[in-house]
Amino acid sequence: MAEFYDAKIVEEKFYKICEDRGYFEIDGNKNIQEDGKTFCIMMPPPNVTGVLHIGHALTFTLQDIITRYKRMDGYKTLWQPGLDHAGIATQNVVEKQLLAQGITKEELGRDEFLKKTWEWKEKSGGTIVYQMRRLGITPAWSRERFTMDEGLKNSVKKAFVNLYNKGLIIRGNYMVNWCTHDGALSDVEVEHKANKGKLYHLKYPLADEKSKFVIVATTRPETYFGDTAVMVNPDDNRYKELIGKEVILPLINRKIKIIADSHVDSEFGTGVVKVTPAHDVNDYEVGKRHNLEFITIFDEKGILNEYCAEFEGLERLEARDKIVQKLQDEGFVEKIEDYENQVGYCYRCKNVVEPYISKQWFVKSQIADEAIKSVNEGKAKFYPSHWINSFNAWMRELKDWCISRQLWWGHQIPVFYCDCGHEWADENEPLQCPKCNGVKFTQDPDVLDTWFSSGLWPFSTLGWGNGNALKGQKWNEGDLSEFYPNTMLITGFDILFFWVARMMFQSNNALGELPFKDIYLHALVKDKDGKKMSKSSGNIIDPLNMIDEFSADILRFTLTILCVQGRDIRMSNEQMVLSRNFTNKLYNASKFLLMNADKFSDFDENAISTKLGKYMLNRFKIAVNETRKALDSYRFNDAADRVYKFLWDEFCDWGIELSKADKSAISELGMIFKESMKLLSPFMPFISEYLYHELSGSNLENSQSIMISKYPKSSQIDNNIIAEFELIIEAIISIRRAKATIDQGNAKIAKAFIKLNSNLDISSYLSFIKLLAKCQDVEITEDIISNSARDVSENLESFVPLAGVDTTAIIARLNSQKTKLEKEIAKLENMLNNEKFIANAPQNVLETNRQGLAAAKDKLAKVVNELGNLT
Template sequence: MADFYNAKEIEEKFYKIWEERGYFEIDGNKEIAQNGKNFCIMMPPPNVTGVLHIGHSLTFTLQDIMTRYKRMDGFKTLWQPGLDHAGIATQNVVEKQLLAKGITKEELGRDEFLKKTWEWKEKSGGTIVHQMRRLGITPAWSRERFTMDEGLKNAVRKAFVNLYNKGLIVRGNYMVNWCTHDGALSDVEVEHKANKGKLYYIKYKILGNSNVENLAEVSCDEFAKFDNQNDKAKYRAVDVVNSNAVRMSRTNGASQCSTSENLSQMQCKTSRYVIVATTRPETYFGDTAVMVNPNDERYKDLVGKFVELPIINRKIEIIADEHVDMGFGTGVVKVTPAHDTNDYEVGNAHNLEFITVFDEKGILNGECGEFKGLERLEARDKVVARLDELGFIEKIEDYENQVGYCYRCKNIVEPYISKQWFVKSSIADTAIAKVNEGGAKFYPAHWINSFNAWMRELKDWCISRQLWWGHQIPVFYCECGHEWADECEKPASCPKCGSTKFTQDPDVLDTWFSSGLWPMSTLGWGNGDALKNKKWFENDLKDFYPNTMLITGFDILFFWVARMMFQSENALSELPFKDIYLHALVKDKDGKKMSKSSGNVVDPLTKIDEYSADILRFTVTLLCVQGRDIRLSEEKMVLVRNFTNKLYNASKFLLLNADKFNDLDESKIGSKLGLYMLSRFKTCVNSVRENLDAYRFNDAANELYKFLWDEFCDWGIELSKADKSSIPELGMIFKESMKLLSPFMPFISEFLYHELSSTCLENSKSIMIMPYPKQGKEDEQIVNLFNLVIEAIVSIRRAKATIELGNSKISKAYVKASCDLSEAINYIKLLAKCEEIEFVSDIVPNSARDVSENLESFVPLAGVDTTAIIARLTSQKIKLEKEILKLENMLGNEKFVANAPEQVLATNREGLATAKAKFEKVVSELKTLGEFN
């Protein structure tokens, strides 16, 4: 073997061979496949614009582990790959390229723009597919699908028409999430982030009480000088210092004047203004009411009166509704039904007018007077400045709130009333019921709670998008007034009147509508004649639907998983998969989410170049505990690199003692060490299979790591040096363990298997289509024997260490054990570095002694100068005594115990217990040395 393993060279060469031989396809393992055993998993189709990121690496690694495991276990296996057309993202990419040349899509026209988009897709799209291969994943690449290929276009139209005819797809004017760049968005396509903005307090003049409103204004001081009620009735008192209107009340003809620093606390039925707090002053032009809480005593007498909007002088009513939070701002809010989700509901409940104040691009319209033509966000400061100039701004405060952003272009999203297509929420009812009846199982199990919470509050899903790139909505409008949905891409005529003068709806479908059909459309459902020349699709639905399982990140549970559940169930009356494994996020070593702004993004391709695909795969798998975020660090990557070095060196050792090794044949295992390693291997196989079947990927990886490093390399290899005849047997077991490791680390396991076989992959079969190791029962008797052998070796080493002879060879040691270990004496002598081992039944005096769980060992002190050792132990004893006394005093202090945090107390108690244990050990060692002296 070479001195080092060239991962890059091996990975490129092996992957090409695997793919060329068709191993990834459903019949790639036909030699070992068993009838009736089918496994299917769907790749979450990454965006055609995407590149491989660390989240993909985790998802694809876990999917590949399961696919390789099932393929080796005799299943007819389909891992369905593909790409999503990514409507918004792709159109943005192509639009930017055109704009860089000074061309708009409108100048090109729809047909030409779509041609350009397809050209870009064929040339540059799918970069991520090439990157996936670097990770070593094995989907059936020959069956790669694209959400806008001909077959899937047919499936989308079929699904739409089916839902349309059932009344589950409807069109209407609703409030939607609106991006002024990308159009309508569903709720899950809006990202909410903390925003540091402003809260603007605007004065709305109260109308409807002329004997108060038309009074002349004088200062409070001047008002107080008037002697009679007739004079006072002619004037309104104002606080000229604070420029706040003064509360006036008239009770039995008497007028009283009072001032307040905060106008919001002194409103009454005769106040001149109400103060409205808002974060979006540019939308006040669309206000059609002012609202207070009916339980708010400050404003009860105002309900039913009217106010006048500043600048535009529109008259609107003051209404009462419990939607109002009395603690927000002044307790008075503006109602803009056409531009706020909550106000939309209030507007419907109170039969208010809906006034739209900007267009689809966010440009203010004629309702906004002098501000017409300004972009909504750019207009904000100008509107506020004008209001302030006219005296209508009471104050402005800093304010932090949540603002919605488009998940693609990061533009601020507006609530906006628009005529759109919707899938009715009732589509999900049956899917929800079936999931909760056990038709699908979540891993980790708690995700069913999130699924239920979201699905049971599901709103109608807006599926129309104002784009050109995507599946154009298959609804047609005839000049006769007839509307219909059609599976035919280009209907010949109107089914009602026969006219050819009809148009198609210009909008396209939400990207998630087509990807929601992925578990069945990729298997041929609804594809029509598009697959007529691909015979292998004929049995796909029967063999692979429902899919066996789904693996994806929890963050697309509602984007994708839920939509597949109700769309596929609606079409085929069966849930699309049985098991749903949702992994957590990959974060940095400190548990922080990765982001470009934080500078902590890990590029998986860089890590593959630096370490290897195997190392990246095994690292993320080791860290993937169900329900916990994955903290990826350089230290973990180095740890796994050391593991691969350990495997490589173990192979080199084996090949120093033999030219090649046979495949495992248990009947050829005869040595005690061989039987022991075989038993431990069987235990590892049992555990790995059990954990994979339960999707405990990290536990499966840990079992492999412990067996190969701790048991085989650290003990098996070392013990074999005392029995060279066992090495051919260990070589067989190690080769079989490479099959067990293959789904996790496919490249190095393949390489080492062939090295130990004295073959090369180019001229022999790959282990990826060999049978996966079978479960078995370990030999308890041989395992117990070697457990005691290892315990004896470790015990003697510890006894030697107490007298600073840890790595030195000694003439003799004694072992007091409950059973006869004489048949394994050579193992103990070699690894404990003792020329002679004597088994005894009693304590050996004048010896360094070590007591373990099942035996005791003794190393004679004769000839050992213990002076320095005793001095060191005595010093340790004194320090430990002081530490114990200090901790006992602290924990015995009632005042300290009463006031100290529980965590501090727990740390001190643990420290005391540890110090006492160390003290007892030191005393024991000193006692032994003292007896000798």
């Protein structure tokens, strides 16, 4: 073997070989597929604008692990890859590129702009796919889909028309979340953040007594031009006599009524609030209850209109300071206070979102009813299970979903309007109006929310509704019967409502069945201090940098072993180094084995005859069982940890060391280690492949990959051989501890004695104990050996005679430790017995002291025991 393992060369080379051979495809493992076993998982389609980030790396790693495991376990496996067209994000990118050239999209026109967007998509869309390959993931790349490919366009039209004809898609004037740059947004596309703003107290004069006024507190003074009422709580005695009277809006002198509504919080501001039904979500409902006028004061771009007097033509946020200054000049501002509130921002362009009344298309909330019922009947299961509570809470409060977007890039809404007044939805390009047969009709200019098409992903990618676009493709309509419902979904919890819930109700509506049986939601990857990663914090971890510095295997394994269900991952270089140490351990173990043999046979349990070989075989069987159980229940970290412990703790630390006393077992250990590379393969596919071939005396270029070989299975376990070797290991550890008490830890001693509390006979194993405990002789005794260093463990006692050992310095050191510990214990006991200290000390300080006392007492007991043995 080479002196060092060159991960970069191996990973690039092996990945290309396996992809070129078609191993990632649904028939890539045909030689080991078992009848009736299928597995399907969908890749959350990353944005075509995107680059690989650490969250992607975690999602794709876990998906790859389960896919590789199922593939090796005889399943016909489909991991469906693809990209999302990312309507708002992509259009923003292309618009900015054009603006840099001094061109607006309006100057180009819709058709030309879309051509430019497709050109950009073709150039940039492969970036994240290349990065995913660097991670070593194995989706069926030949079947890669795009949410705007011809087949999926047809699928989206079919789904829309289906819902439209059922009355589950409607159009109407509603209050929506409005971005003045990107248009309408759904609730989940609005990010609410703490905002340090101002609370403006404005004076509204009474119409019948202008010297008097009410004071209204608002955070958005520019919207007062749209006020159609002032409102107080009916139980607020301060204002009861004003109910029904009128006030005059400052500067524009329009009269509005004072109304009463229990919605008003009397404790907020002055207890008097302005009502702007066209520009506030709560006021919208108040306006409907009280039949108020709805006055829109700015257009879709946020430009103030004629209702705003001299401020007409200004952008709404830019106008704020000017409006406030005018109000101050005219004496209509009582005071201005600092105020912190929550403000909604567009999740893409970060523009402040406005409540705005607009004619939009909506999916009615009733679409989710059956999906909610099915989930709560146990037809889908969440991992961790508590996510069902979040799912239910959100779905049961679901509002109608605004699906129309004022964009050009996306799926144009398949609704047509004829001059005769007829409106209809159509999957095809109509030639005439179905009502009047006229040809003067237009298509709705808006496009669908990106999440509408991605919500169809579990079945549209399998051919549902793809129509003629199926011809000549790798995928076909037969895939739907074979791979729907998908087996499971793996994604981050943060898109539970963006994507997971939408897939569930859209799939259930189209096919009458939930799209997947198991839903694994992983937590966030944070920095080593538990902070969320962000550019502003400067703590972003670039997975490609980590791959370059360490390797894909090491990044994958680190993410996996840290991924405890329901717990955020704290990522750091220190964790990566630990995983690198593991790969070094594996490499060195292989080098040791190959120092003793040219190559090793393929795994054959019946060929293992030595006692050490049988012990390691049975430890391997246990590891296989526990790894499989963990993977089957999606406890990825436990699976990785179990493989790690077998290979490092059991095989390397003990198997290899014990083999130095029985060279005849090395050929069997090499066979087992080779097979364990298959166990490791889903987690660390490259180094496991490399070491497997090194140990076989072969190479991947002219051999089959282990990624399409059978995943290890366990057979009956021999607990007797395990118990015997566990007793041998316990004896070695015990003698080492006894030697350490007399500073003989690394020295070879003449003799040690073992007194067993077990019925097992290990007399034939003493050669292992002699070598690893560094003793010329080991004797099993039934007596207590006097004048010796003694160690007591669970199943035995060990004795190291003190003859010839000068214990003076050792006893002095132990007595010094004893004195220090006694003083520490006395100090802590005095503190914890002091009632005043107990009453005043913080709970964490008390707990620290209690733990310190317990630890000190434990150490003292050990020191006293050691002194007793020596004296």
